[in-house]
Amino acid sequence: MTQINFKNQRYTVTANNDVLTTLLDAGEKIPFSCRTGSCQNCLMKATQGTPPETAQVGLKDTLKAQSYFLACQCYPQENLEIDLPNTIDTRYKSRVLEKQWLSDDVIQIKLARPKNFNFRAGQYLTLWKDEHLARRYSIANLPDSNELEFHIRVFPQGQFSSWAAYETLENNFLEIQGPIGDCFYLEDAIDADLVLIGTGTGLAPLQGILSDALKAGHRGRIDLFHAGLNPHSLYNTDLLTKYASEYDNVFYHPCVLDKAGVVDSRVEYLEGDISDVVFEKFPSMVGKKVYLCGDPNLVKKLKTKTFLLGANSQDIYADAFEPSHC
Numbered sequence: 321m322t323q324i325n326f327k328n329q330r331y332t333v334t335a336n337n338d339v340l341t342t343l344l345d346a347g348e349k350i351p352f353s354c355r356t357g358s359c360q361n362c363l364m365k366a367t368q369g370t371p372p373e374t375a376q377v378g379l380k381d382t383l384k385a386q387s388y389f390l391a392c393q394c395y396p397q398e399n400l401e402i403d404l405p406n407t408i409d410t411r412y413k414s415r416v417l418e419k420q421w422l423s424d425d426v427i428q429i430k431l432a433r434p435k436n437f438n439f440r441a442g443q444y445l446t447l448w449k450d451e452h453l454a455r456r457y458s459i460a461n462l463p464d465s466n467e468l469e470f471h472i473r474v475f476p477q478g479q480f481s482s483w484a485a486y487e488t489l490e491n492n493f494l495e496i497q498g499p500i501g502d503c504f505y506l507e508d509a510i511d512a513d514l515v516l517i518g519t520g521t522g523l524a525p526l527q528g529i530l531s532d533a534l535k536a537g538h539r540g541r542i543d544l545f546h547a548g549l550n551p552h553s554l555y556n557t558d559l560l561t562k563y564a565s566e567y568d569n570v571f572y573h574p575c576v577l578d579k580a581g582v583v584d585s586r587v588e589y590l591e592g593d594i595s596d597v598v599f600e601k602f603p604s605m606v607g608k609k610v611y612l613c614g615d616p617n618l619v620k621k622l623k624t625k626t627f628l629l630g631a632n633s634q635d636i637y638a639d640a641f642e643p644s645h646c
Protein backbone atom coordinates (compact mmCIF):
# COMPACT_ATOMS: atom_id res chain seq x y z
CA MET A 321 0.00 0.00 0.00
CA THR A 322 1.26 3.47 -0.85
CA GLN A 323 0.26 6.94 0.25
CA ILE A 324 -0.62 9.90 -1.92
CA ASN A 325 -0.70 13.47 -0.77
CA PHE A 326 -3.18 15.72 -2.58
CA LYS A 327 -4.00 19.26 -1.44
CA ASN A 328 -2.46 18.52 1.97
CA GLN A 329 -4.67 15.47 2.49
CA ARG A 330 -3.09 12.05 2.73
CA TYR A 331 -4.84 9.06 1.12
CA THR A 332 -3.91 5.39 1.10
CA VAL A 333 -4.01 3.67 -2.28
CA THR A 334 -5.11 0.13 -1.52
CA ALA A 335 -4.02 -2.87 -3.60
CA ASN A 336 -5.53 -2.95 -7.13
CA ASN A 337 -6.82 0.60 -6.77
CA ASP A 338 -5.68 3.41 -9.00
CA VAL A 339 -5.09 7.03 -7.97
CA LEU A 340 -8.21 8.33 -9.73
CA THR A 341 -10.52 5.86 -7.97
CA THR A 342 -8.85 6.57 -4.64
CA LEU A 343 -9.36 10.33 -5.00
CA LEU A 344 -12.92 10.08 -6.33
CA ASP A 345 -13.91 7.67 -3.53
CA ALA A 346 -12.53 10.22 -1.06
CA GLY A 347 -14.81 12.90 -2.54
CA GLU A 348 -12.14 14.84 -4.41
CA LYS A 349 -13.20 16.53 -7.66
CA ILE A 350 -10.90 15.23 -10.38
CA PRO A 351 -11.78 15.62 -14.07
CA PHE A 352 -12.03 12.25 -15.82
CA SER A 353 -13.82 10.56 -18.66
CA CYS A 354 -12.77 7.26 -20.28
CA ARG A 355 -10.85 5.64 -17.37
CA THR A 356 -8.82 3.67 -19.92
CA GLY A 357 -5.92 6.07 -20.40
CA SER A 358 -7.12 7.43 -23.76
CA CYS A 359 -8.83 10.77 -23.13
CA GLN A 360 -6.11 12.10 -20.79
CA ASN A 361 -8.72 14.12 -18.87
CA CYS A 362 -7.40 12.83 -15.55
CA LEU A 363 -3.89 14.22 -16.18
CA MET A 364 -2.09 14.94 -12.90
CA LYS A 365 1.42 15.89 -11.89
CA ALA A 366 3.70 14.32 -9.27
CA THR A 367 5.35 17.17 -7.39
CA GLN A 368 7.29 14.65 -5.29
CA GLY A 369 8.10 11.04 -6.11
CA THR A 370 8.16 9.27 -9.47
CA PRO A 371 4.95 8.05 -11.10
CA PRO A 372 5.12 4.57 -12.65
CA GLU A 373 5.95 4.47 -16.40
CA THR A 374 2.68 2.61 -17.06
CA ALA A 375 0.80 5.73 -15.92
CA GLN A 376 2.62 7.83 -18.56
CA VAL A 377 1.91 5.71 -21.66
CA GLY A 378 0.70 7.94 -24.53
CA LEU A 379 1.82 11.21 -22.93
CA LYS A 380 4.13 13.60 -24.74
CA ASP A 381 7.80 13.33 -23.78
CA THR A 382 7.69 16.87 -22.41
CA LEU A 383 4.84 15.93 -20.06
CA LYS A 384 6.65 12.78 -18.93
CA ALA A 385 9.76 14.86 -18.24
CA GLN A 386 7.67 17.04 -15.90
CA SER A 387 6.27 13.98 -14.01
CA TYR A 388 2.76 14.22 -15.42
CA PHE A 389 0.76 10.99 -15.35
CA LEU A 390 -2.75 9.66 -15.90
CA ALA A 391 -4.49 9.12 -12.57
CA CYS A 392 -6.71 6.34 -13.94
CA GLN A 393 -3.63 4.31 -14.95
CA CYS A 394 -1.59 5.05 -11.86
CA TYR A 395 -0.90 2.22 -9.38
CA PRO A 396 1.90 3.93 -7.43
CA GLN A 397 5.01 1.98 -6.44
CA GLU A 398 6.10 4.67 -4.00
CA ASN A 399 4.52 7.50 -2.01
CA LEU A 400 3.63 10.47 -4.20
CA GLU A 401 2.75 14.09 -3.70
CA ILE A 402 0.41 15.03 -6.52
CA ASP A 403 -1.46 18.00 -7.97
CA LEU A 404 -3.74 18.87 -10.85
CA PRO A 405 -2.12 20.61 -13.84
CA ASN A 406 -1.98 24.42 -13.81
CA THR A 407 -2.64 24.77 -10.12
CA ILE A 408 0.82 26.05 -9.40
CA ASP A 409 -0.50 28.75 -7.10
CA THR A 410 2.72 30.17 -5.75
CA ARG A 411 3.51 33.69 -6.84
CA TYR A 412 7.03 35.06 -6.64
CA LYS A 413 8.11 38.67 -6.43
CA SER A 414 10.68 39.51 -9.05
CA ARG A 415 12.61 42.76 -9.54
CA VAL A 416 12.69 44.37 -12.98
CA LEU A 417 16.37 44.57 -13.93
CA GLU A 418 16.22 46.23 -17.34
CA LYS A 419 14.05 47.08 -20.28
CA GLN A 420 15.00 47.86 -23.88
CA TRP A 421 13.34 48.12 -27.28
CA LEU A 422 14.24 45.26 -29.64
CA SER A 423 12.26 46.66 -32.59
CA ASP A 424 9.61 49.31 -33.30
CA ASP A 425 6.99 47.38 -31.33
CA VAL A 426 8.81 44.80 -29.22
CA ILE A 427 10.41 45.36 -25.82
CA GLN A 428 12.69 43.04 -23.92
CA ILE A 429 12.25 42.91 -20.17
CA LYS A 430 14.64 41.18 -17.83
CA LEU A 431 13.49 40.20 -14.35
CA ALA A 432 15.56 38.83 -11.51
CA ARG A 433 15.05 35.10 -11.22
CA PRO A 434 13.70 34.32 -7.74
CA LYS A 435 15.66 31.83 -5.63
CA ASN A 436 14.65 28.21 -6.22
CA PHE A 437 12.52 29.22 -9.18
CA ASN A 438 12.97 26.43 -11.75
CA PHE A 439 11.84 26.42 -15.35
CA ARG A 440 12.64 25.07 -18.81
CA ALA A 441 13.62 27.54 -21.53
CA GLY A 442 10.53 28.01 -23.71
CA GLN A 443 7.95 27.62 -20.94
CA TYR A 444 5.79 30.59 -20.05
CA LEU A 445 4.87 32.51 -16.91
CA THR A 446 1.99 34.64 -15.78
CA LEU A 447 3.15 38.20 -15.10
CA TRP A 448 0.93 40.26 -12.81
CA LYS A 449 0.64 44.02 -13.33
CA ASP A 450 -1.53 44.27 -10.21
CA GLU A 451 -4.19 42.17 -8.48
CA HIS A 452 -6.57 42.59 -11.44
CA LEU A 453 -4.42 42.24 -14.53
CA ALA A 454 -2.19 39.36 -15.57
CA ARG A 455 -0.79 38.17 -18.90
CA ARG A 456 1.27 35.22 -20.05
CA TYR A 457 4.75 35.61 -21.49
CA SER A 458 7.31 33.06 -22.66
CA ILE A 459 10.79 32.80 -21.24
CA ALA A 460 13.51 33.40 -23.83
CA ASN A 461 16.62 32.43 -21.87
CA LEU A 462 18.20 29.44 -20.16
CA PRO A 463 17.69 28.57 -16.51
CA ASP A 464 21.44 28.75 -15.85
CA SER A 465 21.17 32.54 -15.51
CA ASN A 466 19.93 34.71 -12.67
CA GLU A 467 17.55 36.50 -15.03
CA LEU A 468 14.27 35.84 -16.76
CA GLU A 469 14.09 37.33 -20.27
CA PHE A 470 10.82 38.19 -22.00
CA HIS A 471 9.99 39.68 -25.41
CA ILE A 472 6.74 41.63 -25.31
CA ARG A 473 4.95 42.97 -28.38
CA VAL A 474 3.55 46.40 -27.56
CA PHE A 475 -0.07 46.98 -28.60
CA PRO A 476 -1.15 50.65 -28.47
CA GLN A 477 -4.31 49.65 -26.60
CA GLY A 478 -2.67 46.77 -24.76
CA GLN A 479 -3.33 47.00 -21.03
CA PHE A 480 -0.24 45.07 -20.02
CA SER A 481 2.11 45.64 -22.95
CA SER A 482 1.61 49.43 -23.13
CA TRP A 483 1.99 49.73 -19.39
CA ALA A 484 5.20 47.64 -19.49
CA ALA A 485 6.56 49.68 -22.39
CA TYR A 486 5.84 53.20 -21.18
CA GLU A 487 5.98 53.08 -17.37
CA THR A 488 9.28 53.19 -15.56
CA LEU A 489 9.54 49.64 -14.34
CA GLU A 490 13.22 49.33 -13.52
CA ASN A 491 13.76 48.30 -9.88
CA ASN A 492 10.04 47.78 -9.31
CA PHE A 493 8.80 44.34 -8.34
CA LEU A 494 6.40 42.26 -10.44
CA GLU A 495 4.63 39.14 -9.30
CA ILE A 496 5.22 36.10 -11.47
CA GLN A 497 3.54 32.71 -11.43
CA GLY A 498 4.34 29.43 -13.18
CA PRO A 499 6.10 28.03 -15.10
CA ILE A 500 3.63 26.35 -17.44
CA GLY A 501 3.78 24.68 -20.83
CA ASP A 502 5.44 21.86 -22.69
CA CYS A 503 7.19 23.80 -25.43
CA PHE A 504 10.77 23.03 -24.46
CA TYR A 505 13.80 21.02 -25.60
CA LEU A 506 14.30 17.42 -24.59
CA GLU A 507 17.81 16.00 -24.51
CA ASP A 508 16.74 12.59 -25.76
CA ALA A 509 15.98 14.28 -29.10
CA ILE A 510 19.67 15.16 -29.51
CA ASP A 511 19.92 13.56 -32.99
CA ALA A 512 16.51 14.66 -34.29
CA ASP A 513 16.01 17.41 -36.85
CA LEU A 514 14.26 20.36 -35.22
CA VAL A 515 12.11 22.88 -37.08
CA LEU A 516 11.33 25.99 -35.02
CA ILE A 517 8.74 28.36 -36.48
CA GLY A 518 7.73 31.59 -34.77
CA THR A 519 5.83 34.71 -35.72
CA GLY A 520 6.58 38.03 -34.00
CA THR A 521 7.37 37.52 -30.32
CA GLY A 522 6.84 33.80 -30.93
CA LEU A 523 10.62 34.01 -31.25
CA ALA A 524 10.95 34.27 -27.45
CA PRO A 525 10.32 30.61 -26.57
CA LEU A 526 12.16 29.46 -29.72
CA GLN A 527 15.25 31.45 -28.76
CA GLY A 528 15.18 29.65 -25.40
CA ILE A 529 14.70 26.25 -27.03
CA LEU A 530 17.52 26.91 -29.51
CA SER A 531 19.90 27.95 -26.70
CA ASP A 532 18.95 24.86 -24.72
CA ALA A 533 19.55 22.56 -27.72
CA LEU A 534 22.94 24.12 -28.40
CA LYS A 535 23.92 23.87 -24.75
CA ALA A 536 23.02 20.17 -24.83
CA GLY A 537 25.29 19.72 -27.90
CA HIS A 538 22.38 18.99 -30.26
CA ARG A 539 23.63 16.89 -33.19
CA GLY A 540 20.61 17.04 -35.54
CA ARG A 541 19.83 19.91 -37.88
CA ILE A 542 18.03 22.96 -36.44
CA ASP A 543 16.06 25.27 -38.76
CA LEU A 544 14.68 28.43 -37.18
CA PHE A 545 12.07 30.38 -39.17
CA HIS A 546 11.17 33.80 -37.77
CA ALA A 547 8.29 35.48 -39.56
CA GLY A 548 7.12 39.08 -39.60
CA LEU A 549 5.39 41.55 -41.88
CA ASN A 550 8.58 43.29 -43.00
CA PRO A 551 12.26 43.50 -41.99
CA HIS A 552 11.43 46.10 -39.32
CA SER A 553 9.19 43.66 -37.50
CA LEU A 554 11.95 41.08 -36.98
CA TYR A 555 14.43 41.42 -34.15
CA ASN A 556 17.52 39.70 -32.72
CA THR A 557 18.67 39.07 -36.30
CA ASP A 558 22.32 39.64 -35.24
CA LEU A 559 22.12 37.06 -32.49
CA LEU A 560 20.46 34.46 -34.71
CA THR A 561 22.83 35.11 -37.62
CA LYS A 562 25.71 34.61 -35.19
CA TYR A 563 24.31 31.26 -34.02
CA ALA A 564 23.97 30.15 -37.65
CA SER A 565 27.55 31.12 -38.46
CA GLU A 566 28.96 29.49 -35.32
CA TYR A 567 27.11 26.18 -35.56
CA ASP A 568 27.16 24.08 -38.75
CA ASN A 569 23.81 22.49 -37.89
CA VAL A 570 21.90 25.77 -37.27
CA PHE A 571 20.03 27.48 -40.12
CA TYR A 572 18.29 30.82 -39.58
CA HIS A 573 15.51 31.84 -41.97
CA PRO A 574 14.15 35.36 -41.41
CA CYS A 575 10.92 35.48 -43.40
CA VAL A 576 8.85 38.54 -44.31
CA LEU A 577 5.72 39.20 -46.34
CA ASP A 578 7.35 42.25 -47.92
CA LYS A 579 11.12 42.73 -48.25
CA ALA A 580 10.88 46.47 -49.01
CA GLY A 581 13.03 48.61 -46.72
CA VAL A 582 15.57 45.93 -45.82
CA VAL A 583 17.29 47.07 -42.63
CA ASP A 584 20.43 44.98 -42.75
CA SER A 585 21.84 44.00 -46.15
CA ARG A 586 23.82 41.14 -44.53
CA VAL A 587 20.58 39.37 -43.58
CA GLU A 588 19.06 37.20 -46.30
CA TYR A 589 15.30 37.59 -45.97
CA LEU A 590 12.92 35.05 -47.48
CA GLU A 591 9.81 36.65 -48.92
CA GLY A 592 6.31 35.16 -48.74
CA ASP A 593 3.72 33.66 -46.44
CA ILE A 594 5.51 31.69 -43.73
CA SER A 595 3.36 28.61 -44.24
CA ASP A 596 4.36 28.49 -47.94
CA VAL A 597 8.02 29.28 -47.29
CA VAL A 598 8.49 26.55 -44.68
CA PHE A 599 6.81 23.79 -46.63
CA GLU A 600 8.52 24.68 -49.91
CA LYS A 601 11.74 24.01 -48.04
CA PHE A 602 10.40 20.95 -46.23
CA PRO A 603 7.76 19.17 -48.34
CA SER A 604 7.98 16.28 -45.85
CA MET A 605 7.95 16.71 -42.07
CA VAL A 606 8.39 12.98 -41.34
CA GLY A 607 10.66 12.39 -38.34
CA LYS A 608 11.04 16.06 -37.47
CA LYS A 609 10.36 17.65 -34.10
CA VAL A 610 8.45 20.85 -34.70
CA TYR A 611 7.96 23.86 -32.40
CA LEU A 612 5.33 26.46 -33.34
CA CYS A 613 4.84 29.69 -31.41
CA GLY A 614 3.08 33.02 -31.80
CA ASP A 615 -0.06 34.14 -33.64
CA PRO A 616 -2.85 31.64 -32.78
CA ASN A 617 -4.32 31.41 -36.30
CA LEU A 618 -0.96 30.79 -37.86
CA VAL A 619 0.05 28.28 -35.20
CA LYS A 620 -3.18 26.37 -35.87
CA LYS A 621 -2.64 26.41 -39.64
CA LEU A 622 1.02 25.34 -39.35
CA LYS A 623 0.13 22.60 -36.90
CA THR A 624 -2.39 21.05 -39.27
CA LYS A 625 -0.06 21.31 -42.25
CA THR A 626 2.91 19.90 -40.31
CA PHE A 627 0.82 16.91 -39.28
CA LEU A 628 -0.53 16.35 -42.81
CA LEU A 629 3.04 16.41 -44.12
CA GLY A 630 3.95 13.50 -41.89
CA ALA A 631 5.12 14.79 -38.49
CA ASN A 632 4.06 12.63 -35.57
CA SER A 633 1.49 14.53 -33.47
CA GLN A 634 3.59 13.73 -30.39
CA ASP A 635 6.48 15.62 -31.99
CA ILE A 636 4.58 18.87 -32.56
CA TYR A 637 4.91 21.36 -29.70
CA ALA A 638 2.84 24.52 -29.97
CA ASP A 639 2.26 27.68 -27.95
CA ALA A 640 -0.49 29.80 -29.47
CA PHE A 641 -0.33 33.33 -28.03
CA GLU A 642 -4.08 33.55 -27.46
CA PRO A 643 -5.17 37.05 -26.40
CA SER A 644 -6.56 37.39 -22.92
CA HIS A 645 -10.28 37.99 -22.41
CA CYS A 646 -10.05 40.34 -19.46
Ligand SMILES: Cc1cc2nc3c(=O)[nH]c(=O)nc-3n(C[C@H](O)[C@H](O)[C@H](O)COP(=O)(O)OP(=O)(O)OC[C@H]3O[C@@H](n4cnc5c(N)ncnc54)[C@H](O)[C@@H]3O)c2cc1C
Pocket residue numbers: 444455456457458459471472473474475476477478479480481482521522524525639640641642643644646
Ligand atom coordinates in the same frame (compact mmCIF):
# COMPACT_ATOMS: atom_id res chain seq x y z
C1 LIG B 1 0.90 30.76 -23.71
C2 LIG B 1 1.05 32.22 -24.09
C3 LIG B 1 2.33 32.75 -24.22
C4 LIG B 1 2.47 34.08 -24.63
N1 LIG B 1 3.73 34.58 -24.77
C5 LIG B 1 3.89 35.85 -25.22
C6 LIG B 1 5.21 36.40 -25.44
O1 LIG B 1 6.25 35.76 -25.17
N2 LIG B 1 5.30 37.65 -25.94
C7 LIG B 1 4.18 38.42 -26.25
O2 LIG B 1 4.32 39.55 -26.73
N3 LIG B 1 2.93 37.92 -26.03
C8 LIG B 1 2.76 36.68 -25.52
N4 LIG B 1 1.48 36.22 -25.28
C9 LIG B 1 0.32 37.15 -25.45
C10 LIG B 1 0.15 37.98 -24.15
O3 LIG B 1 -0.22 37.12 -23.08
C11 LIG B 1 -0.92 39.06 -24.26
O4 LIG B 1 -2.12 38.53 -24.75
C12 LIG B 1 -0.48 40.23 -25.16
O5 LIG B 1 0.72 40.79 -24.68
C13 LIG B 1 -1.56 41.35 -25.19
O6 LIG B 1 -1.82 41.77 -23.88
P1 LIG B 1 -2.15 43.31 -23.58
O7 LIG B 1 -2.63 43.38 -22.15
O8 LIG B 1 -1.02 44.18 -23.96
O9 LIG B 1 -3.36 43.60 -24.56
P2 LIG B 1 -4.93 43.50 -24.16
O10 LIG B 1 -5.26 44.57 -23.20
O11 LIG B 1 -5.22 42.09 -23.78
O12 LIG B 1 -5.61 43.79 -25.54
C14 LIG B 1 -5.94 45.14 -25.87
C15 LIG B 1 -5.94 45.31 -27.38
O13 LIG B 1 -4.64 45.01 -27.89
C16 LIG B 1 -4.77 44.42 -29.15
N5 LIG B 1 -4.27 43.02 -29.15
C17 LIG B 1 -4.00 42.26 -28.06
N6 LIG B 1 -3.54 41.04 -28.43
C18 LIG B 1 -3.56 41.04 -29.79
C19 LIG B 1 -3.17 40.09 -30.77
N7 LIG B 1 -2.69 38.88 -30.45
N8 LIG B 1 -3.31 40.43 -32.08
C20 LIG B 1 -3.78 41.65 -32.43
N9 LIG B 1 -4.15 42.60 -31.56
C21 LIG B 1 -4.03 42.30 -30.25
C22 LIG B 1 -6.23 44.44 -29.49
O14 LIG B 1 -6.51 45.66 -30.11
C23 LIG B 1 -6.87 44.38 -28.13
O15 LIG B 1 -8.18 44.86 -28.17
C24 LIG B 1 1.32 34.90 -24.87
C25 LIG B 1 0.04 34.35 -24.70
C26 LIG B 1 -0.10 33.03 -24.31
C27 LIG B 1 -1.48 32.46 -24.13
